[in-house]
Amino acid sequence: MRSIETLTSIEGRKLLLEIFHELRYEKQRPSLATLGILWKICTQERDISKYVKKDVTIAHPLGFFSGTGLWMEEIVNRYFFATINSFVYFGAAILLILIGIRRFSDKIDDSIVIAGIAFESLMLIFMFIVMLFTPKDDSKNGSYQDDDKSSVTDLIIEVGEIATDFAKVVVNLEKLSDNITTLIETQQLLVQSVNHVAELTSQAVSPNPKLLETMERTSIALESFKQSVDNLNLSAEALRKDEIELAVRREVERILVQKLSNS
Secondary structure, eight states: OOOSSOOTSHHHHHHHHHHHHIIIIOOOOOOOHHHHHHHHHHOOOOOOTSSSOOEEEEOOOOHHHHHHHHHHHHIIIHHHHHHHHHHHHHHHHHHHHHHHHHHHSSSSOOHHHHHHHHHHHHHHHHHHHHHTOOOGGGGGGGGOHHHHHHHHHHHHHHHHHHHHHHHHHHHHHHHHHHHHHHHHHHHEEEEEHHHHHHHHHHHHOOOHHHHHHHHHHHHHEEEEEEEEHHHHHHHHHHHHHHHHHHHHHHHHHHHHHHHHOOO
């Protein structure tokens, strides 16, 4: 059997929350019955096994005042504050309705209006008492933890945040690497384009070596053709001279023959 020194400790407060959840949600006890059992446990009970399935004893009960304060702080304020707040607003609405009807009609007696004011006052006083026992900041939402557990939890959260940031950095580095690769490819294409433009420019400024070679061959062929034409002209002139000499010779022979025949 487990023993707890007092319910005001962290372990005791956690036990109260566990008892409330077991009574209210597992055993489906009514709200008023749950409040009554928990008030008894907070003020006077030592053995709580007769109420819930927990073999725990309380070494030092808190008594009426301290137990009621703990009960108000951990149970009433934590789980029933919204209900009490709703009753306060409901009483205010009823009071406004009664005062409004009393203002324009005599059917509402003054005693009813006074009763409404008294009810609203009681609700406000009760709400004040409940708010007076509001849990401390370190015990809100029932998150009672030891310092070591809290430190471990904070450390885990920080490690998770660091891992998240590291993952974001890795993703950004991958994106940056892809961008650099794309930039390098674009730069290579640009260099190739510049080289091609430079080659075209050099070809436009200085003639192509193949073209020069072809032009040289053409010039040689033209020179050879010119020499052939010159030789042909010389041959034609020589042939013409021979023909003229032959014609002159024939004419001289004819003249001589005529003279000889006449004599």
